[in-house]
Amino acid sequence: MNQYHPSSSSLDFGRNVEQSISLEIKLDLLLLSKILALVSFSKRFFIQVVLGIITIGAFGCDPEVKDTPNGDDSSNEEREYSSINIEVGVQQAYIKGTTSAPFGFYLYVPLDYDATTDDLYPLLIHLHGGGARGNSAQNPNDLNQILFDGPPKLIAGGKWSPSHPMIVASPQSPTIWNVDHLHEFITYLIEELKVNSRRIYMTGLSMGGKGCFDYVSTKGVDAYVAAIVPIAGWGNTSDREQFKSVATWAFHGDKDQVISFSSSVNMIEAINNAGPQVPAKLTVYSGVGHDSWTRTYDGSGMGEESEDYDPFEENIFDWMYLFEKKQ
Template sequence: MGCSSEQRYAAEPGEQTVAKLHTQLSVEMDYLLYLPEDYGRQNRQWPLMMFLHGAGERGSDVARVTAHGPAKLVSQGADMEFIIVSPQCPAQSWWPQETAALGALLDQIVKKYDVDTQRVYLTGLSMGGFGTFALARTYPERFAAIAPICGGGEPLLASRLKDVPTWVFHGERDNIVPISRSREMVEAIKKAGGDVKFTVYPQADHNSWDQTYDNPELYKWFLSHSKK
């Protein structure tokens, strides 16, 4: 059945009117959730860390997310002072394409758990490093600090990160994601007046994440920052 002219057109031809799109985002994403050992025993809010894995952990088996990073550490019994959410990227996707879904996941975690919204942190490796830059650029007001590892971003949009403390990590010998991808982001954030640190591992190749996530100083640095 055809539509009437009133149904097909928002206005008469040659006119411009104001309209509004109203829709709800429907997303589905598996994730791992870690709660500190003392969660629920203390009347307090907890810092939240979101961890974004690399391309090799995509798919529908969420256990693969424990291969690296904070998700690996807590799966091995580490006790960490954060609520940690570690989502799994769909097999055919890429973290920078999933910023809306990740934002919705943050909303859900904040609503459901005792999260200190002034201390929400973001980190990721390789594809997750790209995702860290992309998600923080999309929602800079949400994060107290970010730590992208062997990733990259959009230098032309780096000004959106100028108020987000950032610690970037990369291996000098990385032959998968060139260190230039991190360098250009660091320089762009500095140029915008941002607070950025850059750690280069001279002997490291693409795996610059093990020594980063094994370093207690990273977590101390996160906890030293809260949103103003």
């Protein structure tokens, strides 16, 4: 990867972004824009939202379900909640408080998912940005905000077709991402679903990009993830040593007025200076603002990236699948 030369006037959000009032205002404006977008969204997406609301109305789980994915009925007696009800090939909503997970979330399991076999599946965690914050325990419809971007949007639009089928879990947070809750959430999914614990991946946009960086920064070798793809995010460069065993590929637009692209530049340079097992990558889109995630998730940004940074020549989901966490 070419040497980076960020402008000396660029802002580094990694150290003090939580104290930035202007950033919070921008995130709230993003939330408002998401709500307004409901008015003109596609018919297919509207149907997905309606189905989500119906699922939410049913509380996203069935208290009569007794079998766990691994066939161990006795484990349910030790849990406060019964095993979650799963419909393969469908993105289902689970409002906060109806399962033992720390978040409300959407969950998709591939069509070939079979709880009666020994097959295990990769798990992808998607972290939304500030515009999709919400608390479905207070307002169940909040949960639908996470369907506007990333893998949840691709699934809702019938455009989800990764080379390697995987479980996709998209939690919702009312605030900036809490890494301990994220770790607890992944633990919950491992216990409830047939997850290949060596193939757990995480991606996120804006605030979700920060969530990816923060999760690894805090958990280090104890992090579940083998690879992360933070988009338009920021992090703490002083935690670079924590990324040595986690493959990292960041994306950003160089005209981002919400989160300066120097935030990603600084993080990737810091990680690589620490000597990771896999060199961290950064792809930058010239002339692109904050929304650098749409073209990254759907792959339409391939060939549009800046030549000064790492090329975008491979689907990010295929790239993540290249990595397994050593047990």
